[in-house]
Amino acid sequence: MARAASSSLYARRRRRNSAMMGLGYLATLFGLGWLVLILSVLLWQGFSGLSLKVFTEMTPPPGSDGGLLNPIVGSLIMTVLAIAIGTPIGLMAGTYMAEYGRYAKLTSIVRFINDILLSAPSIVIGLFVYEVMVAPMGHFSGLAGAVALAIIVIPVVVRTTEDMLLLVPNTLREAAAALGLPRAYIVRRIAYRAARAGIITGVLLAIARISGETAPLLFTALNNQFWSTNLNAPMPSLPAVIFQFALSPYSDWQQLAWTGALLITVAVLALSIIARALSSSSKSS
């Protein structure tokens, strides 16, 4: 009797276990399924509109042929500028946290705030830049867009720089210090060099992060239907054009939006895969 009860209990536990494990498999298939679905639709829709024209012609008025040259260039300009502004600040802040102020109170506060900035809603960053740059200047501008993106770059770079510098063995620093090298030189000649791959990974991740950002650009760089490299004027960007074209009723605009979406996704995924390869190769060596 007791034996039968215990074996039925055992069977129930086993049934329960296999049901839950089945759910585990299902959940994973569910997650991977979305990735496959999204990417395949994107490839299908994007490739059908991909041609040389996309890279050589301006955004068209509805009903005529055109490409995405001006938003591509606009996105490139703002991304480069944002990296140029954001990287040095992020790198310096990360350096302070890992090198000079490793045990300082300031460091733990900055780390906490930085982590919050890292996942703060990007639309709020857009509002901030609107308030401090666009409203006082009186007009939207590519420069404001680049600054908004730079503010998103900073926390990413701070985080990876600090993490990577903390991985550098202290014995390296001590050896250099024993030779009489001042702190600033130890950081730049020894620590940066040892952590180089990781720091570059951080910058790549930051580029990947901002190249798809739309919300902070909507009311800083706005958008522009025409060719513009003037940083003081509204500047087109791929995400903003996708937003505008996808919501339009014109099918040729919607097609261009899909093609633009494909371009962004390919760029972002390529960047994150390169970054991952870089960081895993530097960890193993």
Next chain:
Amino acid sequence: MTDIALRDEMVSAAEPPSRAAVLKRLRLVDAVFHALTRSAAMAVLVLLGGVIVALISGSLLAFEKFGFGFVTTEVWNPVTEQFGAVAPIYGTLVTSIIAMLIAVPVGLMIALFLTELCPPLLRRPIGIAIELLAGIPSIIYGIWGLFVFAPFVQQYVQPPLIDAFGNVPILSSLFAGPPYGIGMLTAGLILAIMVLPFITSISRDVFDAVPPVLKEAAYGMGCTTWEVFRNVVLPYTRVGVIGGVMLGLGRALGETMAVTFVIGNAHRVSASLLAPSTTISASIANEFTEAVGDLYTSSLIALGLILFIITFIVLAAARYLLMRIERRIG
């Protein structure tokens, strides 16, 4: 090597540098570098302070006009300049709750699969694939949601839901109205896909950090994999898992583009999940550039301030919990 040494010698032969001068220069460089890095670290704090100050000063006008009533009024009428934040706040919370209800169990199960069931060879590729979901920009989710997912939901998900729950008391009001395709349910589902990778990757990391001895002891007593997970792994990593969930919630609350495409931008509070609605971020994205008049702009910035406060609290709680578990792990 010898070249450099020779050149140095020639220079020093011309003008022997005093040891004190060199030391002074090195000290100066060090002090400058120290000050530079320190001020960059301060800049991060100033940035956050600046965001808060700018949002508060921008929203002052709206709060002066409407007072606390801003967060308790539903009306949003640009023509009569009456603005209330209830509808966007409601939409933000409802879509995020839908997202978390789906993403938390699924994310935890994927993390369970990755740590306990997956063949070691596949662990890395599957983990990376799930994380790629997090790498896809939100505008891509938006355009995909608008053209592919919303029509699918309209045709195959919403009608069965309406049929199934149409006559059940309370639930019927949740699934009332025609199937538009766009609306809170669709937005919540897309948010669920977007926050899934955050929950998965953090839970996987904390599950991995459980000391093997604990699990082995449980297995040694004859526990099944599920029982080990439920009674050993989950209780041990509870704080970290909650931190990961909060982090995902922070993302869901502030997500803009994906939601803007599929929410329908209607400023009203409706019980039905199928109804078009709006969220804080979608309202700002849709209306900010078209806002005429200082009061309209200021009201939208006030919405931004509310969103920032909500996400700040959620994210701060998440980081606090994750910091606690990091300290414990090591």
